[in-house]
Amino acid sequence: MIEQMSEPAGAADRPSPSFPPSLPGPIGVPAVQVSGVTKTFRTRAGLVEALADVDLSVAEGEFVALLGPSGCGKSTLLRVIADLETSTTGEVEVFGKTAARAREDQDYGIAFQQAGLLPWRTVAANVALPLELHDLPRKQRKERVAHLLDLVGLGDFAQHHPDQLSGGMQQRVAIARSLAEQPRLLLMDEPFGALDEMTRERMQAELARICAETGAAVVFVTHSIPEAVFLADRVVVMSPRPGRITGVVATGIGREVPRDDALREDRAFFAKVTEVREALHGSPVTGVGREER
Ligand code: ADP
Numbered sequence: 329m330i331e332q333m334s335e336p337a338g339a340a341d342r343p344s345p346s347f348p349p350s351l352p353g354p355i356g357v358p359a360v361q362v363s364g365v366t367k368t369f370r371t372r373a374g375l376v377e378a379l380a381d382v383d384l385s386v387a388e389g390e391f392v393a394l395l396g397p398s399g400c401g402k403s404t405l406l407r408v409i410a411d412l413e414t415s416t417t418g419e420v421e422v423f424g425k426t427a428a429r430a431r432e433d434q435d436y437g438i439a440f441q442q443a444g445l446l447p448w449r450t451v452a453a454n455v456a457l458p459l460e461l462h463d464l465p466r467k468q469r470k471e472r473v474a475h476l477l478d479l480v481g482l483g484d485f486a487q488h489h490p491d492q493l494s495g496g497m498q499q500r501v502a503i504a505r506s507l508a509e510q511p512r513l514l515l516m517d518e519p520f521g522a523l524d525e526m527t528r529e530r531m532q533a534e535l536a537r538i539c540a541e542t543g544a545a546v547v548f549v550t551h552s553i554p555e556a557v558f559l560a561d562r563v564v565v566m567s568p569r570p571g572r573i574t575g576v577v578a579t580g581i582g583r584e585v586p587r588d589d590a591l592r593e594d595r596a597f598f599a600k601v602t603e604v605r606e607a608l609h610g611s612p613v614t615g616v617g618r619e620e621r
C-alpha cells in the first residue's frame with residue numbers, strides 16, 4: 329500500500345514544555361484526542377473490524393508508543409489520526425481541531441514504514457519539499473536541509489537520488505523530511521523497521537533528543553517492546569481482532585533522562601520491558617529478571 333504524505337507545519341522557537349515523568353494524562357488541549365473510535369473495513373471477504381472503542385489522549389510534548397502484534401490496528405489508528413482514513417464511529421481531534429482541519433493546516437509531520445520519497449528529486453530536494461511549500465527563503469532552506477541530513481547521517485548523500493540509496497537510508501531521508509519544520513506532533517508508523525539494529529538504536533536516540541529539544545508530541549507505532557520503552561512516556565498496548573487498547577504502561581522515564589546506551593542497560597529499563605511484555609501477553613511471564621544483565 330502506498331502511504332500518503334502530509335507536510336508538517338512550522339513550530340520553531342517554541343520553548344520545550346516540561347512535565348513530570350509518567351504524566352497520567354494531558355493538561356489543557358491535548359495534541360491528540362481519540363474518543364470512541366471504531367473502524368470497520370468492508371472487504372470482499374466480509375467486514376473487518378480493525379478498531380473497537382479506542383479512546384486515547386496524547387498530551388502536548390508527550391511521547392506515546394502504540395504497541396501490539398501485526399494486524400491489531402496500529403497503522404489504522406495512526407491513519408485515522410492523520411485523516412488518511414475516516415473512522416466508522418467516534419471522533420478525533422488534533423490540537424483541538426478536527427483531524428481533517430489539522431491535516432489541511434499541516435499540524436504534524438509523518439514518517440511511515442515506506443519512505444515515500446519522490447524518485448525524481450535528490451535527497452536534499454526531498455527533505456526541502458515541506459520547506460518549499462511553506463516558502464522558507466532559499467538560504468535558510470539550504471541550511472536547514474544540511475542540518476537535517478547531518479542529523480540522520482546522510483550529509484554526503486544530499487545530491488543522490490533515492491534509487492541510489494539503501495532502504496534504510498531512504499527511510500532516514502523520510503525521517504529528516506518529517507522533522508523539517510519542527511512539527512509539534514509527529515505521527516510515525518514503524519519508521520525504523522527497515523533499519524539495521526545499530527542504525528536503529530542511533531535513530532532512536534536522535535529522535536528522543538529531537539523531541540526533548542523541540543517539545544514535539546509523538547505517536548509512534550512499533551512492535552518492538554524495547555523500542556517502545558526506550559522512547560515513550562506511555563506505552564499503549566493493543567490486542568488484535570478487533571483492535572482495542574488493553575493496557576497502558578507509563579514508563580516513568582522522564583524526558584530529562586538521556587536516551588542513551590546507559591539507559592538500555594539500566595535495571596529499571598529491563599523491569600519496564602518486562603512489565604510491558606506482561607501487559608502485551610496478558611499474564612506474568614516466568615523467568616522475570618533473567619535479562620537483567
Ligand atoms: P497493524 O498496523 O497493527 O499491523 P493494520 O492497522 O494495518 O494493523 O490492520 C488492522 C486490520 O485491518 C487487519 O486485519 C488488516 O487486514 C485490516 N485492514 C487494514 N487496512 C485495510 C484496508 N484498507 N482494507 C481492508 N482491511 C484493512
Ligand code: MG
Binds near residue numbers: 402403
Ligand atoms: Mg502497521
